[in-house]
Amino acid sequence: MIVLGCNGFSRVSEFFSARLGATGINKHYLLGHDAAAALLIDGRLVAAVEEERLNREKKTTDFPSRAIDWCLEEAGITFDDVDLFAFPWNWSPRILDEILDGIRASPLAEDAKAELMGSMTDLFDQVVSHEAMLADFEARTGHRPDPAKVRFVPHHLAHATTGYYLAGMKDAAFLVSDGRAERFSTLAGEIRDGRITVFDDTVTGAQHSMGTMFSAITRFLGFVPNNDEYKVMGLAGYTAPPVPNPFTDRLLRLHDDGRYTFAEPLRTDDPHSHDALFEEYFGPFEDTLAYRARVAAAAQEMLNVATAHQVRHLEKRTDLDRLLFEGGVALNCLNNTPMFEGSRFADLQVSFGASDTGITIGAAAHAWLDDPGTGPADILAAAVEPVTPYLGPAYDDAAIEEALAGFDGRVTVSRLDDDEVVEQVARLLTEKVVIGWFEGRVEHGPRALGHRSILANPGFDDIKDIINTRVKHREPFRPFAPLVLEERAPEIFDMGRKTSSPYMTFVFPVRDAYLDRIPGAVHVDGTSRIQTLTDEGTPRLTALLRRFTELTGTPCLINTSFNVAGEPIVCTPTDALNCFLGTEIDYLILGNHLVAKTESK
Known part of the structure; x- marks a missing residue:
């Protein structure tokens, strides 16, 4: 089929x-x-x-x-x-009717109701x-x-x-949380033998969406909603949540059935509906790191409290010991580790999709x-058969060489065999350089997982600033994720009950002995969002990390997506070359080709 x-x-x-x-x-x-x-x-x-x-x-x-x-x-x-x-x-038509009934029952003025109902009807008829x-x-x-x-x-x-x-299609409980679906924002249940059971009393409407609320806060802080939430996550590490926290004390309401709501529901037709409330809680918006960090830390605590409440209730409803967490909120890796550690579940998995x-x-x-x-x-x-994230287009030597021909005179190229790629790149990374890494099929999902990556040595204190300003063109407070061998990860990071994190969906404290050895991959709060590697999953990248560790004694490499701010991760060799030449990336690996920039005459 x-x-x-x-x-x-x-x-x-x-x-x-x-x-x-x-x-x-x-x-x-x-x-x-x-x-x-x-x-x-x-x-x-x-x-x-x-x-x-x-x-x-x-x-x-x-x-x-x-x-x-x-x-x-x-x-x-x-x-x-x-x-x-x-x-x-x-x-379905029933979904439309329920949406229209919700608008009719809302506190909007009658003319606003009529306008919104017309828009939703047209959206249904013309688009969805x-x-x-x-x-x-x-x-x-x-x-x-x-x-x-x-x-x-x-x-x-x-x-x-x-x-x-x-x-792997094993029986599991699940929690889904995102901005909104057809009508709802979150629900939970079980999957047994491929059949889904939704626990109806866990369903929460869009007006109480944690994903949309976090997006509204993202927007309030001056970032792009449904895109820049990870910036808010990064900012949250710069300070502790305020005490008392107005988000958890005044806005969030936890219910005995495991659901949560907001004291002031979202208006899904107005993306700025809560801006005044945010300023009531935190004072007029200030374009400063301190103000943004205070709001971000408060928002992160609210999200953590709400999802932990859902999980505690789900534990009572299921006898299964595996939990799947999906939806956009599941990409909030600051939440995933404490949510899992505070649960009775034997494992929590967040997919690359x-x-x-x-x-x-x-x-x-x-x-x-x-x-x-x-x-x-x-x-x-x-x-x-295991499923890997490497599901997109791949480009053979002929395609790579055709792309390189279009950049003749702007780059110099060395053709290497597999062992030479690992050896030469490992030796280059002993220095303070930034390398674009392009191989195999394109990863699926929002995070670079080793086929379209930018790599660097985390042993340099200033390497994060170099990549942020000279390569990625993004805010200086943004952290970078370390690659680490799965078998060595618990030695370097306090992983609690987790043994792997192949998709950068969990954050762990860096053990004291390694804080000064990988400073470029440690966030301001002493944590790292790690990607664990195995020989089976990413054989060449894993071989590179092993050789780099032998040469330097440093057991990690910085890994970030191969793109600049505002652009998708590169797909084709031409995409990679354009990004390489448009930034201060020092070297580029295209398959088995080592590419450098031609010296200006």
Whole structure:
């Protein structure tokens, strides 16, 4: 069975811009961001790529026409070969009616209600209804899927299935939390033998969304919502939460059934609805590190308290000992470690596709698991093969050399064998240099996981500032993640009950003996968001780290995404060369080619 999953809408950005003023800093406060496509064949994930990597528009909401074309081409198939088309949204007429009922019952003025109800009805008719989505698919691809082959998967169930599929399809409890789905922002339940049970009393409406509240705080602090929340996370490390914390003491309300609400609900039609409240809590906005850090630390504590409350309730509802955490809130790695350590669960997993980048995988997997022809033996067979994040396009030597020819005179190139790549790059990294690392298939998800990375030596005190200012062009308070061998990670970091963190989804304290040995990878609060490596997962990068450690005694490397602020992670060799020449990256590895800049005459 062949299943194609896709997420993205041709007109959603235009619609939100015209109707709700979602432009500029509010641009990504939208439905359908992180457009992507994924392809499953007989339960095996053979291809997945985000549209942004191909159209070069970060967090694009556009219909994923390039991503779909690439997935089909990678598998050597056409639309006629596809058995099921899966979409990670299910905007039914009943959902629209419930949304309209909620607007009618809101405290908005009557004229504002009428305007908002009209906008939501038009959004449904023109963009997100089943008919609108199929019409969009046909307009952009030239193919009209047979309705019998189409599956509209509720957004949060797509998230839950993403986590389940990528964790090997073992029975697990789940918690999903994000900005909003069709109507809700968070829910919890179980997945047993591929079948999902939602605990209905855990469902929380969009007006009490922790993801949207954190985005509203992100916007208030001057950053781009639904994009820059990690900046707020970085700022939170610069100070302790205020005591008392107005977010936890006055805004957040915890309920006995495990849910939480806000004392002042969000107005999802107004991205600035809480700005005045934030200033009441913290005083007029100040463009200073101290002010931003104080608000960020308070917001982080609120998120931690709310999700820990949900998990405590979930522990009482399930006898399963594995927890999957999915949705955009799950990318808040400052929350994940204490949430897990404070729980009774034996393991907590956050997938590389936890945000909306992964819902096409989840939608496709849900359609496959829900098909009558898929039985326990099929699930077991598919689960045997591990799923890696390296699911996108790869480029062979011929493609790399063709790209290099376009930069003739601007770069010098040395062709190396595999062992020479590891040896030469390890020796280069003993110095204060920055290296672009490009190999294999593009990673899926928002974090560089070793195929499109920027690497550096964390042993230098000022290397973080060098990368932030000369390469990434981003704020100086932003930390960098260290790569570490999985078998050595507990020696260097206090990992508690965790033994691995391959997707940079957990933050751990750095042990005292290593604080001065890897200063470039230690945040101001003495922690690091780590990526653990194994020989099976990333063999060449792991070999590089082993050799670098032999040469220097330093057991980590800095790893950050191969891009500059505001641009997607590079995909093609040409993308990599343009980024290399547009920054102060010192060297570039393109497959087995070591690239340097030609000296200016």
